[in-house]
Amino acid sequence: MKLIKLSILAIILLFIWFAQSHFDAYAVSILNNIAIFAILALSYNLINGVAGQFSLEPNGFVAIGAYVAALFTLPAATKIDMYVLQDPSPLVLAMHTSFLPALLLSGVVAAVIAFMLSIPVFRVRGDYLAIVTLGFGFIIRIFAMNQPAMTNGALGLNDIPDTENLYWSGFIMVVTFVIMLNIIYSKYGRAMKAVRDDEDAATAMGINTFWIKTYAFMTSAFFEGVGGGLMASMLTTIAPDQFTFLLTFQLLIIIVLGGLGSMSGTIVGAILVMGGTEWLRFLDQNMDIFGYNTGAHPGLRMVVFSMLLIVMMLFARKGIFGNKELTDIFRRGK
Amino acid sequence: MDILTFMQQMINGISLGSMYALIAIGYTLVYGVLRLINFAHGDIMMVGAFAAYVAHASGVPFELSVVLAIIVAMITGILTDKIAYKPLRDAPKISLLITAIGISFFLENLFNVLFGGIPRAFSAPDYLTRSIHFEGIIIPMTVIIIPTVTLVLLFVMLWILNKTKYGMAIRSLAFDIPTVKLMGINADFIIMLVFAMGSALAAIGGIFYAISYPSIDPLMGVIVGLKAFAAAVLGGIGSVAGAVIGGFILGFTEIVVVAFMPELGGYKDAFAFIFLILVLLFKPTGIMGQDLERSRF
Amino acid sequence: MILELQNITMQFGGVTAIDDLSFGVKAGQIYGLIGPNGAGKTTLFNIVTGNYKQTKGNVVFNHEEISGTKPNMIVQRGIARTFQNIRLFKSMNVLENVLIGYHNQANYTYIESIFRLPRHFLYEKKIKNEAMEMLERFGLADLAYTNSSSLSYGNQRKVEIARALATNPRLLLLDEPAAGMNSSETEDLSNIIRKIKDEFGLTILLIEHDMKFVNNMCDIVLVLDYGEEIFEGKPSEAIVNEKVVSAYLGDFTNA
Numbered sequence: 001m002k003l004i005k006l007s008i009l010a011i012i013l014l015f016i017w018f019a020q021s022h023f024d025a026y027a028v029s030i031l032n033n034i035a036i037f038a039i040l041a042l043s044y045n046l047i048n049g050v051a052g053q054f055s056l057e058p059n060g061f062v063a064i065g066a067y068v069a070a071l072f073t074l075p076a077a078t079k080i081d082m083y084v085l086q087d088p089s090p091l092v093l094a095m096h097t098s099f100l101p102a103l104l105l106s107g108v109v110a111a112v113i114a115f116m117l118s119i120p121v122f123r124v125r126g127d128y129l130a131i132v133t134l135g136f137g138f139i140i141r142i143f144a145m146n147q148p149a150m151t152n153g154a155l156g157l158n159d160i161p162d163t164e165n166l167y168w169s170g171f172i173m174v175v176t177f178v179i180m181l182n183i184i185y186s187k188y189g190r191a192m193k194a195v196r197d198d199e200d201a202a203t204a205m206g207i208n209t210f211w212i213k214t215y216a217f218m219t220s221a222f223f224e225g226v227g228g229g230l231m232a233s234m235l236t237t238i239a240p241d242q243f244t245f246l247l248t249f250q251l252l253i254i255i256v257l258g259g260l261g262s263m264s265g266t267i268v269g270a271i272l273v274m275g276g277t278e279w280l281r282f283l284d285q286n287m288d289i290f291g292y293n294t295g296a297h298p299g300l301r302m303v304v305f306s307m308l309l310i311v312m313m314l315f316a317r318k319g320i321f322g323n324k325e326l327t328d329i330f331r332r333g334k
Numbered sequence: 335m336d337i338l339t340f341m342q343q344m345i346n347g348i349s350l351g352s353m354y355a356l357i358a359i360g361y362t363l364v365y366g367v368l369r370l371i372n373f374a375h376g377d378i379m380m381v382g383a384f385a386a387y388v389a390h391a392s393g394v395p396f397e398l399s400v401v402l403a404i405i406v407a408m409i410t411g412i413l414t415d416k417i418a419y420k421p422l423r424d425a426p427k428i429s430l431l432i433t434a435i436g437i438s439f440f441l442e443n444l445f446n447v448l449f450g451g452i453p454r455a456f457s458a459p460d461y462l463t464r465s466i467h468f469e470g471i472i473i474p475m476t477v478i479i480i481p482t483v484t485l486v487l488l489f490v491m492l493w494i495l496n497k498t499k500y501g502m503a504i505r506s507l508a509f510d511i512p513t514v515k516l517m518g519i520n521a522d523f524i525i526m527l528v529f530a531m532g533s534a535l536a537a538i539g540g541i542f543y544a545i546s547y548p549s550i551d552p553l554m555g556v557i558v559g560l561k562a563f564a565a566a567v568l569g570g571i572g573s574v575a576g577a578v579i580g581g582f583i584l585g586f587t588e589i590v591v592v593a594f595m596p597e598l599g600g601y602k603d604a605f606a607f608i609f610l611i612l613v614l615l616f617k618p619t620g621i622m623g624q625d626l627e628r629s630r631f
Numbered sequence: 632m633i634l635e636l637q638n639i640t641m642q643f644g645g646v647t648a649i650d651d652l653s654f655g656v657k658a659g660q661i662y663g664l665i666g667p668n669g670a671g672k673t674t675l676f677n678i679v680t681g682n683y684k685q686t687k688g689n690v691v692f693n694h695e696e697i698s699g700t701k702p703n704m705i706v707q708r709g710i711a712r713t714f715q716n717i718r719l720f721k722s723m724n725v726l727e728n729v730l731i732g733y734h735n736q737a738n739y740t741y742i743e744s745i746f747r748l749p750r751h752f753l754y755e756k757k758i759k760n761e762a763m764e765m766l767e768r769f770g771l772a773d774l775a776y777t778n779s780s781s782l783s784y785g786n787q788r789k790v791e792i793a794r795a796l797a798t799n800p801r802l803l804l805l806d807e808p809a810a811g812m813n814s815s816e817t818e819d820l821s822n823i824i825r826k827i828k829d830e831f832g833l834t835i836l837l838i839e840h841d842m843k844f845v846n847n848m849c850d851i852v853l854v855l856d857y858g859e860e861i862f863e864g865k866p867s868e869a870i871v872n873e874k875v876v877s878a879y880l881g882d883f884t885n886a
Contacts, residue, residue: 054427054431120614121614123618127369127371130371130431131567134373135606135610183745187730187734187754187755191734193720193723198719198721200714202731204706206703206732207703207731207734299443299444303447306440309433310418313429313432314418317425317429
């Protein structure tokens with residue numbers, strides 16, 4: 001059992017090493033993108049799939065993570081040159097660390113904000129989390145636009161050091177995956193599932209459901225933040241308008257396709273959706289169908305993806321993996 | 335600030351509040367009956383505005399375009415329920431919320447493909463867009479017409495809900511769908527009615543929005559929808575009167591705060607969110623609401 | 632007295648569901664709450680478990696006032712319950728359902744489970760052993776890895792009781808434990824309840840409509856009608872009491 005798990009991990013790590021050193025730049029960039037989206041989707045699945053609390057938070061926390069990591073990795077001199085709307089605040093100039101601590105700080109800041117949102121939201125039952133987190137994505141944008149001394153406003157941040165590569169994203173993806181499984185197969189993961197299945201019954205078992213939901217939400221936010229930090233370094237340039245609901249929507253498709261509550265499914269979903277987004281690129285462009293030129297249709301891909309999401313929910317709600325893990329195949333019986 | 339400017343701002347507040355109120359009613363009705371945040375509701379408002387735009391642009395008189403827009407929005411609302419929500423009535427809540435988001439995203443992107451993302455100018459007849467001058471205050475006709483129509487519609491809604499058998503059925507569905515079914519009420523028909531009414535009001539709200547701004551785009555429903563939902567929660571979700579009160583409070587706040595503290599102008603769109611958080615912290619049932627979740631055991 | 636209810640009144644809107652009700656349950660008793668539908672029995676359970684806050688009155692458990700305590704904290708103080716309509720965690724197997732009951736006895740932190748530190752393994756092993764022992768007591772050990780939703784009705788009831796016992800209660804509230812069971816299943820259940828009561832030194836407060844079961848099991852019954860007490864005493868005396876019979880009418884003819 002242990003041997004199987006370790007060998008799966010070893011194969012993935014070997015593949016990451018092989019890909020980074022042998023594949024061409026385009027292939028590596030796609031894999032890099034898949035790995036980052038997998039990190040985001042894995043953590044998103046914890047709050048949505050495992051704990052069953054419908055949240056629309058990722059774009060907000062990814063934005064926070066991206067900004068924190070960018071501000072901590074950009075050198076002070078670059079900041080002074082870049083901030084044209086207002087001079088950077090002394091705090092912004094003082095922020096400087098290397099990449100790894102910056103990533104951790106991205107996660108920590110996102111988790112702290114998640115905790116602050118938990119207090120109003122998890123006191124009430126039901127779906128307020130969805131609307132509050134949806135609103136939160138907009139608020140972050142408004143904040144980033146209106147605090148030019150902190151964020152350089154609408155202009156965003158450029159020249160973010162591109163430390164990130166497939167080693168970083170691949171390794172952090174593996175770590176995220178292992179941690180998510182560790183949570184699921186512990187009393188905390190069981191309690192999250194209990195809250196998802198029947199919150200009143202979970203309370204009747206002595207479980208403090210507020211804290212269980214908050215743990216799931218904070219953990220989710222932490223890894224969204226880290227993923228955001230990786231994304232900032234991958235893109236090297238970020239702006240407030242970049243972290244829209246589209247990002248959250250892509251992650252939602254990934255976890256629904258892979259299976260709500262299944263981390264193995266999430267990895268498969270990330271590969272399919274990110275690969276599919278690349279493959280369906282033609283939909284948004286000019287097409288000649290029997291000599292009839294359709295013209296460019298930006299957004300057609302998203303029409304297809306939103307229909308896919310609705311059809312999945314109506315006819316294949318369990319997704320590819322249901323709520324099972326790859327390891328459950330070996331775990332069966334005793 | 336002198337008294338004239340103050341009056342001017344008050345009038346603007348009433349007008350903006352009316353628009354939020356019209357859209358908030360749709361959220362509150364659907365939530366009251368199905369306990370579902372209909373994420374697509376803001377987009378149905380957008381569909382209504384676009385329908386009026388397309389009809390009017392292709393030569394249909396404006397008044398008739400409004401009627402057509404209401405019908406298109408009602409059909410969109412009903413179809414949304416029939417296709418995406420009805421098959422999932424017994425499924426876990428999260429499935430419904432996911433399809434609701436799916437429909438919302440679908441409508442936004444479909445209209446983006448059909449009409450492009452660039453805002454389009456929305457033209458309305460002169461009697462709606464001109465202003466009258468009264469004792470030094472400039473009063474656009476919209477700020478008279480919008481609140482008047484809203485109030486009339488509100489009274490019609492309250493009459494339907496409180497005095498007709500359909501209204502009674504809607505209110506009883508809010509308590510217990512299976513029991514209501516047992517009593518011989520066609521629950522599916524009543525739910526359809528709720529979506530139709532909410533969508534019609536959303537279309538009117540959308541057209542008002544389009545006249546006031548005066549432009550429309552496929553994403554116009556997102557932020558307005560979000561604010562209207564916050565208004566519904568503030569007023570007490572499930573309560574129509576509450577939705578209207580919440581809408582007015584939010585509208586006034588946005589106008590007044592920006593008028594008195596222009597430096598906060600950039601944060602205008604954040605007020606709804608702050609209200610939402612404050613209500614959840616201090617009075618989750620809102621101003622007029624009752625605890626819809628009580629009879630759980 | 633392990634549980635004392637003092638002058639409990641519960642109003643919903645303008646409707647009085649329970650009206651100035653007082654009674655006490657002695658340690659070791661099996662105490663029955665009976666009465667027609669809508670008499671306020673389940674409401675009373677929800678008050679004891681902290682799900683409802685009574686309009687007036689006190690709930691004293693183990694000489695401490697517990698009203699106002701959060702439901703999950705009341706469980707930790709030693710009151711566990713089952714539900715009228717069985718509410719197992721449907722996506723989980725039988726063992727996991729029972730393990731949920733041991734949640735607060737597995738003394739490791741979130742961080743310890745994330746990094747798989749030694750205490751995680753220590754306590755997971757401990758509660759898993761205890762959960763298996765619990766299942767054996769109920770004759771369910773063979774079904775440990777079966778999904779809870781595919782069990783027979785009678786077995787689902789047993790899992791629900793096992794799960795409640797896992798929280799290590801002193802007082803167990805059973806809401807219609809025999810509902811929907813045939814007579815042999817009811818017989819089986821009665822034996823198990825008696826056995827666990829002795830083994831764990833439990834006090835049991837139960838709601839039940841099956842008068843044969845009540846007669847068989849309960850030391851004392853309290854008969855409620857429209858939120859008011861109309862009788863408290865031995866079950867055998869309840870069924871011949873005039874007020875009780877007139878409140879109940881049809882229901883007793885089955886007994």
